[in-house]
Amino acid sequence: MNDDDVKKIMFIMRQAPHGTIYSYEGLETILVFGAFEQEMSMAFIGDGIFAAVKGQDTEGIGIKGFIKTYGVLEDYGVDHMYVDKESMEERGLTPEDFVVDVEVVSAAEIGRIMEEQHATIPY
Amino acid sequence: MLHTVNKSPYTHSTLAECSKVATPGSSILLIEDGVFAVQAGGAKVVDLNEIMKDKTVYALEPDIKARGISKVCEGVKVIGYDGFVDLAVESKSHAWV
Numbered sequence: 001m002n003d004d005d006v007k008k009i010m011f012i013m014r015q016a017p018h019g020t021i022y023s024y025e026g027l028e029t030i031l032v033f034g035a036f037e038q039e040m041s042m043a044f045i046g047d048g049i050f051a052a053v054k055g056q057d058t059e060g061i062g063i064k065g066f067i068k069t070y071g072v073l074e075d076y077g078v079d080h081m082y083v084d085k086e087s088m089e090e091r092g093l094t095p096e097d098f099v100v101d102v103e104v105v106s107a108a109e110i111g112r113i114m115e116e117q118h119a120t121i122p123y
Numbered sequence: 124m125l126h127t128v129n130k131s132p133y134t135h136s137t138l139a140e141c142s143k144v145a146t147p148g149s150s151i152l153l154i155e156d157g158v159f160a161v162q163a164g165g166a167k168v169v170d171l172n173e174i175m176k177d178k179t180v181y182a183l184e185p186d187i188k189a190r191g192i193s194k195v196c197e198g199v200k201v202i203g204y205d206g207f208v209d210l211a212v213e214s215k216s217h218a219w220v
């Protein structure tokens with residue numbers, strides 16, 4: 001693929017899992033985008049960070065859960081997963097609480113990276 | 124970059140999250156229930172004043188009128204749909220839904 005065809009696309013994840021379908025749909029979209037070999041990243045902000053927390057057991061609420069999907073995202077072209085430091089800290093979480101390796105950065109840094117994207121997609 | 128916010132700051136953290144991520148010099152456009160932030164005398168005007176120190180805040184007039192917002196706080200630029208289009212073509216945009 002020509003380099004000019006590769007776009008930088010960032011998924012902005014702001015919704016908690018399970019209560020709504022947003023974060024599940026976001027992951028589904030990323031898997032579809034994977035076929036197009038784009039440079040993808042994710043930014044977890046606010047309650048969005050709960051979607052990537054490890055140890056989620058959804059059996060009791062009768063849904064399949066999607067936490068395992070995070071493990072394959074790198075293969076689908078997701079090069080970076082950013083977590084807003086302030087959102088993480090105010091929810092009592094640490095970098096070790098996530099299901100995959102994340103980059104904990106400031107909100108300002110996420111904003112700077114957003115400006116570099118060809119497209120940002122809200123979930 | 125243009126950021127649109129369509130949720131009331133009195134029920135959602137959308138505006139707070141958007142404004143801490145948005146870089147200095149960027150624009151925040153309040154639409155739909157987002158415009159409840161601009162009611163003069165409201166508690167959230169303090170937050171808007173903080174945001175407007177390094178960003179420009181716009182609010183969509185049809186949404187303001189539809190919600191009976193009687194007085195818009197100082198500093199917020201009220202625009203119509205045409206102004207919305209102008210902002211959208213000027214730069215990239217992200218919808219904080």
